[in-house]
Amino acid sequence: MPRDASTDKPLVELVNVTKIYPPDIIALEDVSLRIYKGEILFLTGMSGAGKTTLIKLICCLENPTRGVIEVAGRDLSRISPAGVQRMRQKIGVAYQEFRLLEKQTVLQNIAMAMEVTYASTKAIHARVDELLALLNLSDKRDKLAGELSRGEQQRVALARAAANGPSLLLADEPTGNLDPVATELVINLFRHLNEKNGSTIVVATHDPSIYAETEHRVMMLSNGQLSAHPNRAPRQIDLFEA
Amino acid sequence: MQFLAYILRQTGKNLRQTWGTQVMTLLTVTLSVLIFAFFFLIYTNMIRASQRLGDDVRLIVYLDQEVTEQMRPGIEKKIREFGPVEKIVFVSRAEAFSRLSAQLDKEKDVLADLGPDFLPPSIEVYPLKNLHDLTKISQFSDFLLSLPHAAKVQSGSDWLRRFGYFTNLLRVVVLLSGGLLIITMTFIISYTLRLTVLSRQGELEILRLLGATSAYIRLPLLLEGMMQGFLGSSLGLTALYFLYQYIASRFSGPGFLRLFDFAFFPVELTGAILLAGVVLCTAGSLFSIRRFIRI
Incomplete structure (x- = not known):
């Protein structure tokens, strides 16, 4: 169910964020956004609208040209490199380009995310098996990632992002290569993480099928500017005055 | 862990x-x-x-004349005044001959035709073990050469x-x-x-x-x-x-x-x-x- 934005504290807060890539490509312009704990937020928009940039800014892969970004109450521009690494352990990111190690197995790829937190081997194996079952990839556990189809690789990337039961999961075009059945599995995974772990989930997508029926907030990015999705009810909009 | x-x-x-x-x-x-x-x-x-x-260094002063018992304390005093030594040993011609004879052991027959006087008398000076400085050994050697009746001083300093x-x-x-x-x-x-x-x-x-x-x-x-x-x-x-x-x-x-x-x-x-x-x-x-x- 959607969260009550008026009472919850935001987990992520962007205040007048602008991102300009050299020489003068404006990816995001004066974007302000609050994402609340336990919320599922869909970010929609055409390719090049700024969805990926927004995700990269939240996970510290990029720095804003202007504006402030806070995650769990901490200003990202003031976090030390070690602090960024600790924060990344709690944020799961499923990249659009997957970023898997093709010469390693599915198990090894997913396990990496937990290994950096020094989880026990037993816990890693149990979690990997659970996630693979949820994504219908159990039989691919020991296959090399490079031998999988694009759709399977995408699900492995999602499993890796979800491995640590992150407090924030950022998924960039998570269903771009999936058929409807696999898309349903991914949506179920998001629901599972959200309900079981209380994870906040941000899904950047241009696939209307995954947010068409949702009760959750849907925002639209267009030419670097954030607005409410035209087809969504006004109560779900949380653009605020800085 | x-x-x-x-x-x-x-x-x-x-x-x-x-x-x-x-x-x-x-x-x-x-x-x-x-x-x-x-x-x-x-x-x-x-x-x-x-x-x-360096520990084994000794300076041998070969003399052209035997040192009598009366002369020994004077020479010894003079040497010790130059620098501290561990010991000073006076070796007469006869003692030198006897030593060589002992060293040759079974071959000592070669000395049969030579009298006990063919070897020169000498003074063996054993410097203190801390005297490893070649310059000091050389100075000591020069001093010993200035002693009365000193003909030659062998110090091994060149080899060292x-x-x-x-x-x-x-x-x-x-x-x-x-x-x-x-x-x-x-x-x-x-x-x-x-x-x-x-x-x-x-x-x-x-x-x-x-x-x-x-x-x-x-x-x-x-x-x-x-x-x-x-x-x-x-x-x-x-x-x-x-x-x-x-x-x-x-x-x-x-x-x-x-x-x-x-x-x-x-x-x-x-x-x-x-x-x-x-x-x-x-x-x-x-x-x-x-x-x-x-x-």
Whole structure:
């Protein structure tokens, strides 16, 4: 169910964020956004609208040209490199380009995310098996990632992002290569993480099928500017005055 | 515990991924340590030998006339006034003849036609053991030559001087090979780690994205350098030990090595060389890590 934005504290807060890539490509312009704990937020928009940039800014892969970004109450521009690494352990990111190690197995790829937190081997194996079952990839556990189809690789990337039961999961075009059945599995995974772990989930997508029926907030990015999705009810909009 | 297990596992993974380079690195480190330790071993033995020779220094003043019992205290006083000596021994012609006769043992017949007067009388001066300075020995020698009836002074200082030159030359070789060791070890380890980092570039990038800490990424690489240093130094020293055993067994007996009491490094020095190898390789790793890994 959607969260009550008026009472919850935001987990992520962007205040007048602008991102300009050299020489003068404006990816995001004066974007302000609050994402609340336990919320599922869909970010929609055409390719090049700024969805990926927004995700990269939240996970510290990029720095804003202007504006402030806070995650769990901490200003990202003031976090030390070690602090960024600790924060990344709690944020799961499923990249659009997957970023898997093709010469390693599915198990090894997913396990990496937990290994950096020094989880026990037993816990890693149990979690990997659970996630693979949820994504219908159990039989691919020991296959090399490079031998999988694009759709399977995408699900492995999602499993890796979800491995640590992150407090924030950022998924960039998570269903771009999936058929409807696999898309349903991914949506179920998001629901599972959200309900079981209380994870906040941000899904950047241009696939209307995954947010068409949702009760959750849907925002639209267009030419670097954030607005409410035209087809969504006004109560779900949380653009605020800085 | 879990942390250590991960670090070790990652180190193992690094070693497996670049095993060919790792073997070459290990060989280079081993050879570097072997070359340095070989010269250092010779040097330390030479130093000990020169100390022993210094301890055995005695100055023999050959006289053209016997020293009577009455003259002895005066001469002894004069010598002791110049510098402290351990002992002074007056050797008469007869005593010198008797000594030579004893030394020749079964061959003493050759002295049969020579009278006991053919050897000159002498004074043997034994300086204190701390008198290792060749200049001082030389000054002492000049002084002794000025004694009444002194015909010649034999000090062995020329031989000691030449030995000193050789030891100095060896010191230079040791320093050069030490420098070579430092350059080789740090450079080769740095180069190997660079290859490791390049071969794992993609993985390190993903680890960074997943929140791997600096320790998680860097410690295995540091450990890799330490292991190379430890293994390379151990192998180098082991090879040197076998070489030493071979030389010692082949040249044992009343020859050069017996004279110099050729010995291997004491345990402390062996440990110090091993430690130096580990420290140098670790430094090479650190250099590479700081240069090529940005977290």
